[in-house]
Ligand SMILES: Cc1ncc(C[n+]2csc(CCOP(=O)(O)OP(=O)(O)O)c2C)c(N)n1
């Protein structure tokens with residue numbers, strides 16, 4: 001809304017899980033964005049899980065069909081393991097957003113680790129490691145070790161720079177509350 005009011009040609013990208021779409025704020029945000037034609041790209045990482053529960057016990061809607069009822073265009077990528085396909089879809093969705101409408105981009109994916117943290121959670125038995133292996137066998141960072149090693153230094157530099165920037169940034173004060181809002 002701020003970008004639009006200030007006449008900036010920027011877009012906002014928000015990334016969330018399929019489980020988050022059951023929260024009221026998701027629906028309010030979609031409605032607000034559609035109504036005001038704000039330049040927002042909603043990206044849903046759809047792994048079919050919310051913590052330990054599967055979609056079929058949680059959702060009576062198909063996300064992309066449901067977005068249409070708010071007048072939000074949606075796109076779905078099944079090949080979430082393929083960065084080039086994800087990139088292409090994201091560029092297409094972003095172009096639509098720049099042209100003046102919010103878009104929902106749903107990307108099928110898998111969660112390798114537990115819901116929060118770096119451990120595995122197969123011992124809870126709500127899912128099997130075999131189901132996740134299907135994804136790992138298609139994951140270029142696992143299948144193509146050379147590609148992973150080529151990318152690693154640049155990614156590590158980017159992460160280190162982001163962490164250093166965060167650590168040296170002062171906490172925001174009250175005077176910043178409305179910065180970039182109006
Ligand atoms: C702001 C906020 N609202 C609600 C919750 C409660 N909550 C915890 S996990 C979760 C859903 C998780 O599902 P998903 O985002 O798909 O993550 P996944 O389990 O796939 O990693 C929700 C709604 C929260 N943590 N924070």
Ligand SMILES: [Mg+2]
Nearest residue numbers: 017018019049
């Ligand atoms: Mg999920």
